[in-house]
Amino acid sequence: MAASLTLHWSPKSPYVRKVMVCAHELGLVPQLKLVRSVAAMLRPNPEIMAVNPLSKIPTLVREDGSVLFDSVVICEYLDALAGGKLFPAEGERRWQALRWHAFGDGLLDALILWRNERERQVPLQPLLEAFELKTRASLRMLDAEAAPLATEPFSIGQVTVGCAVGYLDYRFDAFGWRAQAPRLADWFAALCERPSFQATRPVDG
Known part of the structure; x- marks a missing residue:
């Protein structure tokens, strides 16, 4: 094709x-x-x-x-x-998928701003602390929702949350997020077995 x-x-x-x-x-x-x-x-x-x-x-x-x-x-x-497979058409599954989609994007926005700030010659410490606080709170929420992330039909919600968590691995490896969210870590490990996630691992160069 x-x-x-x-x-x-x-x-x-x-x-x-x-x-x-x-x-x-x-x-x-x-x-x-x-x-x-x-x-x-x-x-x-x-x-x-x-x-x-x-x-x-x-x-x-x-x-x-x-x-x-x-x-x-x-x-x-x-x-x-492709005929509509990743965006549920209606009902609670749609709202849950869109909720995770929005939340994953919001977490990514915060992480990218956090990374940009820490790369500045003179980072603003209160801003760094605010981003870290939001990230830790986000991880707690996602850890509490690890079971539905695993059991709900695979959708744009899991895609986006997975990409946000993957960005933590890529740019915040010293943050140690898995210790803070062990159930989320188990879910993410299973997600990374999907060929779509294996084929799209972020790389430098």
């Missing part, structure tokens, strides 16, 4: 990982042309800006030249393209 969708992509981005996990789960990887793109906050990328003025990834260019921004929209588009 010829690639018909162009994805501005990086193996480091957890938001890109979310899109790629969905693509693997939905069998759409052959339709994607991956364009390695750097989207640094202080160095807007002219190639990305030609289709997305915000210079952010993931950015998806469709065959007709129209462009979709943001992992939230791209994941739902891919799901619709």
Whole structure:
């Protein structure tokens, strides 16, 4: 199958990982042309800006030249393209999946801001402490929900929470999150056995 969708992509981005996990789960990887793109906050990328003025990834260019921004929209588009497997259509399962989806994205937002702040020449200590407090509270909540994460049908909710937890491994390995959330750690270990998560591990370089 010829690639018909162009994805501005990086193996480091957890938001890109979310899109790629969905693509693997939905069998759409052959339709994607991956364009390695750097989207640094202080160095807007002219190639990305030609289709997305915000210079952010993931950015998806469709065959007709129209462009979709943001992992939230791209994941739902891919799901619709494949017949709707990862976004429950209605009822409590839909709201739970969307809740986890939003929460995972919110945790990722906080983690990326935390990483950016700690990389500053003079980090603001109260801000670092606030991000750590939010992360620890998030881990407690997710640990309490490890059982439903494991038993609910696999959806965009588990995809996004999994990508957020994976980002902790990638950028916060010294944080020791598993000791704080042992049930979540067991769930994540099982999640990482899925081929979609194995194929999308973040890498440097």
